[in-house]
Amino acid sequence: MRGKRVAALQDEGPVRSVKRGFNVESRSLIAYGIVRRVLRGSLVLAMTLYVLPVVGCGCSGDKKAGLILEVTDARTGAPLASEAVVTATDGAFMTRLYARGDDPTTTRVAGLHEREGTYRVRVERKGYRSWTRNDIVVSNGFCDHVKTVTLDVEMTPLDKSS
Numbered sequence: 001m002r003g004k005r006v007a008a009l010q011d012e013g014p015v016r017s018v019k020r021g022f023n024v025e026s027r028s029l030i031a032y033g034i035v036r037r038v039l040r041g042s043l044v045l046a047m048t049l050y051v052l053p054v055v056g057c058g059c060s061g062d063k064k065a066g067l068i069l070e071v072t073d074a075r076t077g078a079p080l081a082s083e084a085v086v087t088a089t090d091g092a093f094m095t096r097l098y099a100r101g102d103d104p105t106t107t108r109v110a111g112l113h114e115r116e117g118t119y120r121v122r123v124e125r126k127g128y129r130s131w132t133r134n135d136i137v138v139s140n141g142f143c144d145h146v147k148t149v150t151l152d153v154e155m156t157p158l159d160k161s162s
Helices: 002-012 024-057
Strands: 067-073 085-090 093-097 108-111 117-124 131-138 149-155
Touching: 067 117, 085 108, 093 108, 117 149, 131 149
Parallel strands: 067 149
Antiparallel strands: 067 108, 085 093, 085 117, 117 131
């Protein structure tokens, strides 16, 4: 085996000195091969740990809603988001969320874009009992986006006699 290896290396260039089946150039080639494999492995590892997960998760510069509420009438299922007012509170932080536009067929209210926290959420709409939930946790997800929490809000109409 040693003879074949030395002969193969001799074909690639001149042999300076042979010691234990390897010459000076073969040692350089082996070292070069090891360094090349290590660098190639490092590149593959870097792509696996950094580039591919970013591409795979759909990371973008877009802000992701931390909270989405589907607001409907509890009895009829009719959409109620267009005139609903949502208040989200996390400690001293408080914000109001509204449905986009004046479309009466919309059921969705979204907000808390890229903001983690533990919220108290209250939904109010004229003619309906208010809806409240505590300890709604919006946490950080992959790619520095929040994990969206979706809540189904079924609002109960007030009695006409009240």
